[in-house]
Amino acid sequence: MKREYSYGSVFIVNMIFAILSGLASYVIMTLLNLNESNFLVGFIRGIITLFSSFLITAGLINNRTGGVGDYLNQVSRINGKVIIINLLVLLISTAITYLLGTGAILSVISKNPLSLLSATSVGYLATIVFDLLTTYTNHILVDPRNKNQPISESIKDIFSTSIKLLGKTITVYLLYILIPVAILAGLLTILFLATDDPMTTLGIGVIVGGLFFIYFLIIGPIIRARIADNYLDYKGDLKREDDIFTEERYDNNHTITRNV
DSSP: OOOOOHHHHHHHHHHHHHHHHHHHHHHHHHHHOTTTOHHHHHHHHHHHHHHHHHHHHHHHBBBBBBHHHHHHHHGGGGHHHHHHHHHHHHHHHHHHIIIIIHHHHHHHHHHHHHGHHHHHHHHHHHHHHHHHTTTTTTHHHOOOGTTOHHHHHHHHHHHHHHHHHHHHHHHHHHHIHHHHHHHHHHHHHHHHHHHOOHHHHHHHHHHHHHHHHHHHHHHHHHHHHHHHHHHHHHOOOOOOGGGGOOOOHHHHHHHHOOHH
């Protein structure tokens, strides 16, 4: 079920943290003379991404139609459990990416370059699987109905919910990412094969690359909203009495609206 939400708020918050992530990565790489594939760079970037993901998810679950300020104010929902579980997920994800992805690739290149494709595939596959199994991490953590849930139960709930909603999650990614990317890639291949002029080929590549960039900027908030819809379809919409936070602001403004 598609529910009403503030697309503009999600988009702006996404952009704010994308810029912060880029700036932080640049500063760290410059000051410490690190490359982009460094573990520390990936970890810092991951922290910023998780923080933005938490704020957006909290907004989509608790105050979908709120403004940018309402989404940013979801920071008040961060507590020790949120920090511990998110850091745990980030550490595991970063370790998988580095050990089976970047780290494995560097090792393979030095020992057996012919095995590069296999190492790359394993790394990406492992990362994707783990991300799918933890898709609903912040949805569980920001749901006020789970406020008193201990860390161990929250972790179980995260994996359980992500597994049960796996089919719907994959469907969202297929619909909004994989199929459009496959279509654009197919068109790009046809255009490349249809021309022998290097400059024309370069121009086509730049245009298609720009289209990809614009598309992913536009589609990001929609994907997040559809994932949140999956969660609410499974767990049920929040009711006013479900918001057990004590802040008066949330008591007065907590609403969930929907389109039928």
